[in-house]
Amino acid sequence: MAWKEVLAEPGSKVIMLGNVAIARGALEYGVSYASAYPGTPSTEITEALSYAARMLGAPYVEWSSNEKVALEGAIGAALTGIPAMASMKHVGVNVAADPLFSVGYMGVPGALVVVSADDPGMWSSQNEQDNRWYGVHAYIPVVEPAGAQEAKEAIIEAFKLSEKWEHPVIFRSTTRIGHTRVPVEVGEINMEGIRRRGKFKKNIDRYTLVPAHARKLREELVDKWEKISEHLSEHPLNWVEGDGDVLVVGVGLGYRYAKEAVKRLGLEGEVKILKISTPVPLPKKLLLKHAERASKILFVEEGDPVVETLSKSLFYDEGLHVRVYGKERGPIKRTGELNLANVTEALARVVGLDYARPPAAKVEISLPPRPPVLCAGCPYRAVFYALRRAAGKARVRPVYNGDIGCYSLGVNPPFQMQDTIVEMGGSIGLANGISHVVDGDQVPIAIIGDSTFFHAGLPGLANAVYNRSPMLIVVLDNRTTAMTGHQPHPGVGVTASGQPGVELDIAQAARGLGVDYVKVIDAFNIKEGEKEFYEALRYVKEKRRPALVVARGACILLAIANARRQGVKYTVYRVNLDKCTACGLCYRAFNCPAIYAGDDGKARIDPILCTGCGECAQICPFDAFEPVDEVSEEWLKIMRTAKPI
Amino acid sequence: MERRVLNLVLVGVGGQGIVSLANVIANAALENGTNVLVAETHGLSQRGGSVIVHVRLGEAEAPLIPEGEGDIMIALDPLEAARYAHYLRLGAWIFMERKVTPPPLPGIKVPAMEEVKNALERAGFKVNVIPAISEASRLGNPLGANVYMLGAAMSSGIFDGFLTVESVERAIRRVLKKPEKNIMLLHAALKAVSSR
Numbered sequence: 111m112a113w114k115e116v117l118a119e120p121g122s123k124v125i126m127l128g129n130v131a132i133a134r135g136a137l138e139y140g141v142s143y144a145s146a147y148p149g150t151p152s153t154e155i156t157e158a159l160s161y162a163a164r165m166l167g168a169p170y171v172e173w174s175s176n177e178k179v180a181l182e183g184a185i186g187a188a189l190t191g192i193p194a195m196a197s198m199k200h201v202g203v204n205v206a207a208d209p210l211f212s213v214g215y216m217g218v219p220g221a222l223v224v225v226s227a228d229d230p231g232m233w234s235s236q237n238e239q240d241n242r243w244y245g246v247h248a249y250i251p252v253v254e255p256a257g258a259q260e261a262k263e264a265i266i267e268a269f270k271l272s273e274k275w276e277h278p279v280i281f282r283s284t285t286r287i288g289h290t291r292v293p294v295e296v297g298e299i300n301m302e303g304i305r306r307r308g309k310f311k312k313n314i315d316r317y318t319l320v321p322a323h324a325r326k327l328r329e330e331l332v333d334k335w336e337k338i339s340e341h342l343s344e345h346p347l348n349w350v351e352g353d354g355d356v357l358v359v360g361v362g363l364g365y366r367y368a369k370e371a372v373k374r375l376g377l378e379g380e381v382k383i384l385k386i387s388t389p390v391p392l393p394k395k396l397l398l399k400h401a402e403r404a405s406k407i408l409f410v411e412e413g414d415p416v417v418e419t420l421s422k423s424l425f426y427d428e429g430l431h432v433r434v435y436g437k438e439r440g441p442i443k444r445t446g447e448l449n450l451a452n453v454t455e456a457l458a459r460v461v462g463l464d465y466a467r468p469p470a471a472k473v474e475i476s477l478p479p480r481p482p483v484l485c486a487g488c489p490y491r492a493v494f495y496a497l498r499r500a501a502g503k504a505r506v507r508p509v510y511n512g513d514i515g516c517y518s519l520g521v522n523p524p525f526q527m528q529d530t531i532v533e534m535g536g537s538i539g540l541a542n543g544i545s546h547v548v549d550g551d552q553v554p555i556a557i558i559g560d561s562t563f564f565h566a567g568l569p570g571l572a573n574a575v576y577n578r579s580p581m582l583i584v585v586l587d588n589r590t591t592a593m594t595g596h597q598p599h600p601g602v603g604v605t606a607s608g609q610p611g612v613e614l615d616i617a618q619a620a621r622g623l624g625v626d627y628v629k630v631i632d633a634f635n636i637k638e639g640e641k642e643f644y645e646a647l648r649y650v651k652e653k654r655r656p657a658l659v660v661a662r663g664a665c666i667l668l669a670i671a672n673a674r675r676q677g678v679k680y681t682v683y684r685v686n687l688d689k690c691t692a693c694g695l696c697y698r699a700f701n702c703p704a705i706y707a708g709d710d711g712k713a714r715i716d717p718i719l720c721t722g723c724g725e726c727a728q729i730c731p732f733d734a735f736e737p738v739d740e741v742s743e744e745w746l747k748i749m750r751t752a753k754p755i
Numbered sequence: 756m757e758r759r760v761l762n763l764v765l766v767g768v769g770g771q772g773i774v775s776l777a778n779v780i781a782n783a784a785l786e787n788g789t790n791v792l793v794a795e796t797h798g799l800s801q802r803g804g805s806v807i808v809h810v811r812l813g814e815a816e817a818p819l820i821p822e823g824e825g826d827i828m829i830a831l832d833p834l835e836a837a838r839y840a841h842y843l844r845l846g847a848w849i850f851m852e853r854k855v856t857p858p859p860l861p862g863i864k865v866p867a868m869e870e871v872k873n874a875l876e877r878a879g880f881k882v883n884v885i886p887a888i889s890e891a892s893r894l895g896n897p898l899g900a901n902v903y904m905l906g907a908a909m910s911s912g913i914f915d916g917f918l919t920v921e922s923v924e925r926a927i928r929r930v931l932k933k934p935e936k937n938i939m940l941l942h943a944a945l946k947a948v949s950s951r
């Protein structure tokens with residue numbers, strides 16, 4: 111199992127992913143409740159915790175239906191006096207922002223840590239937001255580890271801080287913290303802690319945020335904030351190294367870049383490094399103490415210039431005139447991830463040294479791009495193919511309102527069937543608006559995954575029914591949250607700790623919300639898909655109301671994993687070269703990665719990549735694709751019913 | 756001067772085992788008492804996309820290798836070698852797989868291995884072409900091209916002082932399935948490449 115390191119022997123040193131180290135730290139502290147919604151780069155924290163829960167019987171771990179629900183659950187648990195955490199990617203915090211902005215007012219008698227995994231560089235996200243601003247905005251302290259090397263210790267400190275102040279804490283990770291593997295020395299897991307049960311004690315003045323209570327709590331909050339800032343000036347995760355009139359403030363992972371840049375320029379001991387892992391609220395005393403003695407200050411932080419901006423305001427208030435370098439006015443690049451060469455250059459400029467980047471080679475060759483693509487055997491390929499043909503036949507000009515999931519890959523050729531992608535649930539949301547302002551032949555088609563449907567699709571759908579929005583909603587029910595690594599969700603009825611849950615039925619949910627036209631189709635059956643999409647589009651055009659089609663077919667990776675476990679074999683397909691006419695439909699318009707063109711232009715199948723889905727056999731006009739062995743009925747069934755293991 | 760940091764760039768295509776190779780190297784470093792940082796690409800890149808993993812051995816602090824400062828590259832695909840070669844210092848060795856895995860996109864032009872090799876050499880790199888995929892298959896472990904490639908790269912001696920063959924063997928036993936088959940591949944590569 112990929113997560114077994116999370117339970118490594120106390121006292122041992124093991125290689126761990128930063129996210130696994132975060133999970134281990136939470137267990138060592140004794141977290142009793144952990145909720146989350148998957149999202150890169152946060153997912154492995156909860157994967158590792160659910161592994162621990164399966165093996166140890168505790169703590170309580172859940173995949174929630176979305177981030178708001180995850181945070182609300184964790185707040186509830188913390189109100190019963192136990193340590194709780196909610197983990198999510200940076201944009202997930204936007205979904206959870208409503209409770210987040212108020213939980214600081216009431217505080218928590220247990221401990222509450224909200225893990226926000228930010229993604230500078232946007233390796234797998236739609237934006238580059240820096241969630242430390244949430245801490246500033248919502249009066250919630252932020253702990254930010256100095257790299258994966260410090261992740262385990264820092265999460266423990268985040269819990270301790272929350273416990274001490276009975277106040278929520280944001281733990282801000284980033285891609286290069288969560289997804290960096292380092293040696294980690296592990297301690298004892300707090301078994302008593304992870305098994306702790308809570309008890310809710312009434313405290314109406316605090317836990318009911320009616321205006322009269324909130325006003326009082328707001329006064330307390332502002333007061334507490336200053337006290338926390340004082341406390342953080344003495345915090346063990348913040349320290350000073352070296353001495354000199356140039357001060358380099360290394361925040362979180364920025365500290366590692368600062369430290370290495372100092373080494374590279376041979377300045378060890380000659381400049382002062384102030385390492386800060388508690389950026390919010392600003393540890394004012396600590397900063398002032400060192401800023402007052404500095405002639406120049408360089409801020410190195412991942413993301414926005416948060417500490418830099420807050421510090422400048424502090425310096426102004428204190429009448430301190432000192433030259434500040436960083437991201438607001440350079441020389442550190444404001445967008446993307448920190449870069450060691452850029453930080454070295456910046457430091458050299460501040461101290462007045464010459465530094466030239468090593469020459470970068472120019473390789474003169476034109477390379478084809480290699481974007482991620484839908485897997486060979488992905489049910490979505492069949493759905494996109496059928497949907498496009500149906501839209502053509504129904505004579506509609508579709509607006510494909512896409513969403514976030516593997517199907518976002520439909521943005522690439524040959525399909526290019528994602529005209530908009532904003533955020534989770536945005537497909538139905540945007541289609542609502544479009545549907546009311548365009549004319550008859552333009553029809554919005556919202557394409558939404560099953561996990562996304564439960565996450566944020568339901569309110570949009572209620573709106574579509576209520577306001578009679580003429581749109582087609584295609585729910586891609588692949589039995590999992592695939593893009594983030596196959597987590598279960600409410601539609602599959604397995605919980606994070608591997609227990610049976612209740613399986614919610616998407617079609618029934620839609621009917622319950624009042625959608626009159628609901629169909630469930632086999633995603634792998636292209637002919638059926640084409641016919642059903644055609645009819646649904648006609649309905650939308652004629653009745654001017656929403657129609658919803660659930661295309662059900664398991665993510666092929668999940669199907670293969672299920673088949674392996676059950677000992678079911680599938681046959682791969684091959685090309686009958688006597689039948690193939692080299693028309694190219696399969697490798698151009700259908701574009702399965704397992705199919706390629708031979709030198710004669712005829713199709714070939716790579717048997718290693720082929721997953722035996724049988725989609726190609728349905729689209730070839732010449733029946734050139736044939737199974738190598740007999741097609742197993744059991745496999746066909748697994749392709750339609752597999753669940754996360 | 757003794758090298759204090761070794762920057763290793765691992766590239767390939769999602770599914771080729773780049774991340775698990777990085778895990779072997781990280782565990783070997785731990786076995787050997789060498790500090791290590793491995794920055795991985797997750798998420799989207801798993802769907803057959805291009806993958807780069809930064810491995811920093813020794814006294815490194817920051818997780819990412821700056822452009823122009825990689826000391827060696829292991830590439831399980833020639834196109835990916837060219838895509839990320841700007842991470843390497845001039846004169847660095849590239850241990851490059853012979854077989855090109857074409858991206859599954861309609862209507863694209865895919866350069867041949869020789870073209871890539873020539874372009875990389877013209878740009879100032881030393882290229883060692885290794886038939887790791889076919890050798891691993893021939894030796895009965897088609898998924899072992901990653902380990903074969905590590906063996907080939909180790910024969911260059913650049914890992915001396917950072918990793919030993921024994922530490923890699925122990926790491927393979929710790930983290931890979933079918934460890935004996937992989938260790939056999941490691942040795943086959945060491946032998947094949949050093950005797951050339």
Ligand SMILES: Cc1ncc(C[n+]2csc(CCOP(=O)(O)OP(=O)(O)O)c2C)c(N)n1
Nearest residue numbers: 149202514515516559560561562591592593
């Ligand atoms: C608010 C928010 N939370 C989490 C994510 C991370 N995320 C990206 S794709 C995805 C999976 C969506 O699952 P589903 O709709 O079932 O599509 P699939 O990947 O299975 O095709 C998630 C959770 C996100 N982008 N935004």
Ligand code: SF4
Nearest residue numbers: 485488516592665666
């Ligand atoms: S992981 Fe599953 S859903 Fe995603 S592209 Fe592959 S087969 Fe499709």
